[in-house]
Amino acid sequence: MTEFFQQVINGIALGSVYALIALGYTMVYGIARLINFAHGDIYMIGAFLGYFATRVLGFTFLPALLLAMFGCALLGVLVENCAYKPLRRAPRITLLITAIGVSFLLENSMIWAFSPQPRTLPELLTSYQLEVGGLIITAQQFFLLGVSVILMVLLQVLVQRTRAGKAMRAVSMDENAAALMGINVNHIISLTFAIGSALAGAAGLLVGIYYNRIDPLMGIMPGLKAFVAAVLGGIGIIPGAVLGGLIMGVAESLVAGYLSSMYRDAVAFTILVIILLVKPTGILGKKAQEKV
Amino acid sequence: MRSLFQQFRTQLQWAALIALIYLFIIGMRAAHIIGSYEMGSIVMAGILIILAVSLNLVNGFTGQFSIGHAGFMGVGAYLGAICTTKLGLPFVVALLLGATMAGLVGLIIGLPSLRLRGDYLAIVTLGFGEILRVIFLNWDYVGGPRGLMGIPQYTNFTWVYVLAVLTIIIIRNWVNSAHGRACIAIREDETAASAMGVNTTLYKVAAFSIGAFFAGLAGVLFAHYYTVIIPNKFGFLFSVEILIIVVLGGLGSISGSVLATLLLTGLNAFLADWPYPRMIIYSLALIGIMIYRPSGLMGTRELTLPTLQQKRSISEGGQQGGAA
Numbered sequence: 001m002t003e004f005f006q007q008v009i010n011g012i013a014l015g016s017v018y019a020l021i022a023l024g025y026t027m028v029y030g031i032a033r034l035i036n037f038a039h040g041d042i043y044m045i046g047a048f049l050g051y052f053a054t055r056v057l058g059f060t061f062l063p064a065l066l067l068a069m070f071g072c073a074l075l076g077v078l079v080e081n082c083a084y085k086p087l088r089r090a091p092r093i094t095l096l097i098t099a100i101g102v103s104f105l106l107e108n109s110m111i112w113a114f115s116p117q118p119r120t121l122p123e124l125l126t127s128y129q130l131e132v133g134g135l136i137i138t139a140q141q142f143f144l145l146g147v148s149v150i151l152m153v154l155l156q157v158l159v160q161r162t163r164a165g166k167a168m169r170a171v172s173m174d175e176n177a178a179a180l181m182g183i184n185v186n187h188i189i190s191l192t193f194a195i196g197s198a199l200a201g202a203a204g205l206l207v208g209i210y211y212n213r214i215d216p217l218m219g220i221m222p223g224l225k226a227f228v229a230a231v232l233g234g235i236g237i238i239p240g241a242v243l244g245g246l247i248m249g250v251a252e253s254l255v256a257g258y259l260s261s262m263y264r265d266a267v268a269f270t271i272l273v274i275i276l277l278v279k280p281t282g283i284l285g286k287k288a289q290e291k292v
Numbered sequence: 293m294r295s296l297f298q299q300f301r302t303q304l305q306w307a308a309l310i311a312l313i314y315l316f317i318i319g320m321r322a323a324h325i326i327g328s329y330e331m332g333s334i335v336m337a338g339i340l341i342i343l344a345v346s347l348n349l350v351n352g353f354t355g356q357f358s359i360g361h362a363g364f365m366g367v368g369a370y371l372g373a374i375c376t377t378k379l380g381l382p383f384v385v386a387l388l389l390g391a392t393m394a395g396l397v398g399l400i401i402g403l404p405s406l407r408l409r410g411d412y413l414a415i416v417t418l419g420f421g422e423i424l425r426v427i428f429l430n431w432d433y434v435g436g437p438r439g440l441m442g443i444p445q446y447t448n449f450t451w452v453y454v455l456a457v458l459t460i461i462i463i464r465n466w467v468n469s470a471h472g473r474a475c476i477a478i479r480e481d482e483t484a485a486s487a488m489g490v491n492t493t494l495y496k497v498a499a500f501s502i503g504a505f506f507a508g509l510a511g512v513l514f515a516h517y518y519t520v521i522i523p524n525k526f527g528f529l530f531s532v533e534i535l536i537i538v539v540l541g542g543l544g545s546i547s548g549s550v551l552a553t554l555l556l557t558g559l560n561a562f563l564a565d566w567p568y569p570r571m572i573i574y575s576l577a578l579i580g581i582m583i584y585r586p587s588g589l590m591g592t593r594e595l596t597l598p599t600l601q602q603k604r605s606i607s608e609g610g611q612q613g614g615a616a
Contacts, residue, residue, distance in 0.1 A: 035411050035414075035415070083583070086583045090582075090586065091586075092411055093357050093410065093411070093414075094582050094586050096357070096411050096414060097539055097578065098579050098582040100532055101576075101578035101579040101582065102579060103575075104532070104571060104574065105575035105579065107571075108568050108575060109572055111568050111571075112568035112569060112572060220528070224418070224422075227415070228419075231412075231415070260430070262429060262430050262437075263426065263430065265422065265426050266422070266423050266426035266427075268419075269418075269419035269420070269422050269423045270419075270423065272415065272416065272419045273404075273416055273419050273420065276405075276408055276412055276416050277404050277407075277408075280408060
């Protein structure tokens with residue numbers, strides 16, 4: 001039983017990261033109806049920015065986190081403006097292919113610039129371990145969860161309590177109506193990309209510290225899994241992304257712990273296939289009628 | 293009305309051209325103008341043509357966006373390799389079994405997934421492709437992550453050439469048949485097609501399994517050319533490479549897929565020493581095509597052989613057609 005709870009704790013820590021990435025997916029999908037395939041790679045860039053900040057500039061954890069978030073926000077807006085904005089009215093498949101292109105571009109540019117070899121971050125957080133009734137919680141897991149929760153609360157406040165958040169919700173409901181109400185839709189979409197990418201950047205740095213290993217292709221799998229988490233919770237729904245991320249994290253930890261870590265990648269996609277076939281709108285999603 | 297003779301002539305011309313290209317390449321190889329390295333590129337191009345044309349049937353003609361094609365290729369590659377390496381069956385049997393198995397897996401996956409549309413379908417096919425890869429990865433009988441080694445090298449240029457031509461002919465005929473019209477109708481507007489009495493599920497699943505069948509065929513050829521297969525070859529990245537070819541050539545153009553394969557193979561050979569800039573160019577090209585020319589090189593048009601004959605048949609008041 002102790003092992004089970006230990007796996008659940010590991011899963012929640014991992015799941016909070018999936019949730020952070022999934023938030024970006026879900027926000028962008030909610031507003032631009034785009035599966036931003038490059039999102040996982042922005043997470044990777046976040047990890048590399050953290051590496052740069054700590055190894056080269058000698059920053060401590062918090063400034064490194066802020067730099068990673070800020071850099072990723074800029075990158076997110078840049079990608080949106082260069083690649084997605086010209087395709088605002090294009091078919092969704094065109095957008096999807098473009099997103100795959102951006103993803104490849106980021107990965108291969110980073111491989112070219114920094115070689116595919118994995119790198120390690122310096123030890124930024126204490127390696128203290130807390131033992132409660134036989135369960136081990138590391139300080140890193142605590143930070144992972146803590147930072148994720150703080151960012152999620154900030155996001156919730158931003159979306160629900162500010163004017164910009166209200167505008168974002170309006171655009172996601174009806175872009176044209178929002179534009180008629182005087183909302184600058186382009187700015188709101190850019191803002192959404194900035195926020196989502198900043199969250200991914202934070203997740204990248206946190207995971208880089210947690211696993212102490214970063215490489216240019218590290219974003220592919222977490223990106224896909226976070227997308228699954230977003231779909232699982234109901235894409236476009238912010239609490240759904242958090243719920244989906246946590247479920248995914250726990251499921252993966254349990255499978256890795258009890259079956260084999262080789263199957264962990266299959267878990268995500270099995271969940272995805274099942275959820276899309278049974279309830280494509282996700283756990284918290286409402287049924288939408290398709291217009292002809 | 294086009295005479296029977298003229299219809300024959302167009303096809304004979306194509307047959308002659310196909311035979312000429314074959315003899316030309318064989319001759320160049322015999323004269324050592326094409327080295328074994330270049331021959332490898334040509335064989336790979338042939339395999340890619342089979343993959344691209346079959347993916348085009350699903351993505352381009354039927355409009356069902358699949359990005360798990362490499363998974364089906366993997367099914368064919370593994371089953372074919374098991375047939376020859378472990379069971380000692382002849383290559384032809386391996387080709388047939390591998391392709392049929394991939395087609396069956398396509399049927400099983402297609403039936404539930406094709407109820408989804410657009411980007412959801414894309415993600416589910418991606419998911420299934422990855423699940424297939426993880427299965428190979430965990431299957432000790434075929435070597436797990438180390439891959440399957442010691443596969444006999446049965447594939448040669450002739451096999452690949454003949455099967456690529458066969459794939460093109462079969463898919464072209466399918467597309468130009470009543471079935472193909474039904475598929476194109478689904479691409480243009482699924483609801484309207486359904487209202488006109490097209491059995492949309494049947495045709496979507498049929499196109500999907502035919503595509504998977506040929507992907508499996510390509511997989512068997514691939515396994516028996518390189519003699520080693522590893523699970524990670526059949527992942528998301530390779531699926532995207534096939535997708536890039538189809539998109540570059542034009543969704544809905546068979547000759548576009550062939551041209552794009554040849555173009556990219558040439559580019560690959562040219563940039564072989566710089567693998568990462570090559571991928572950067574690939575991805576920039578993909579983004580650029582989507583923004584400036586989303587229809588690709590050929591759009592939905594096909595390359596037709598004789599422009600001369602086309603003019604003549606128009607002046608005769610006939611309809612140009614035949615083997616396009």
